[in-house]
Amino acid sequence: MSRQLNMDTLRQNFWKEDYLREKMLRCEWHRKYGSLVKAKQKAKAAARLPLKLPTLQPTAPPAPPPAPGAAPPKAPSPAAEAPLQSEMCPVLPATRALLYEGISHDFQGRYRYLSTRKLDLPETRYLFPITTSFTYGWQLGPPAKQELVSCKMCRIESFFRKNGAFALLDPRDLAL
Structure with missing residues (x-):
């Protein structure tokens, strides 16, 4: 305009x-x-906004009444309550020791700890499935071996031509 x-x-x-x-x-x-x-x-x-649900603490059995004349029991420390709130199972001491040996740059320390930790099944690492994607593979057991059924006539070794991109067609490159 x-x-x-x-x-x-x-x-x-x-x-x-x-x-x-x-x-x-x-x-x-x-x-x-x-x-x-x-x-x-x-x-x-x-x-x-995401819905924030409170974490539920496991209920402990009631403590027996103290015997008369005994010293009052000590209150549990907050450090002892932290593993109860965790979603993961405690790590074995041998695996935890890998954290303190060497540095990750040399494929030791945290690198070795994480690589050995990921070899464990999720059922042994976590107390319960945390996300919905965990439910698909939760407690399936070891993977079953599947045998490949194939014939030599149908199998192509590679998608690309063996003689290069601009070469003439070779009869071996064609899938008939």
Whole structure:
């Protein structure tokens, strides 16, 4: 659209009134519906927030009543309660010792610890399936060997040509 150069006072007043009318319509709409829109936006934002569920502590059996004349028992330390909140099983001491031997740059230390830890089955590492993707492979057991049924007529060694990209076709390259 080209710019109009023949703007006179009448046309300028028309555009000024039109601009002010649109501005007033926007203000009226905002006064009427602004609070509803903000409420919907807050509801959407609250729905997007993840639901934080509390962690359940395992119930311990009630302690027997103390014998008369005995010293009062010590309160359990917070460090002893930390493994109860963990989702993972405790690590064997031999595996934990790998953390402190060498550095990861030399494929020791943390590198060896993580590589030996990942060899364990998830059932031995975790107390329960943490994510839904765990349920697909949880407690399946060892993988079963599948024998490949193939015939030499159907098998192609490689997708690419053996003689290079621009060479003439070799009859061995074709799958018939």
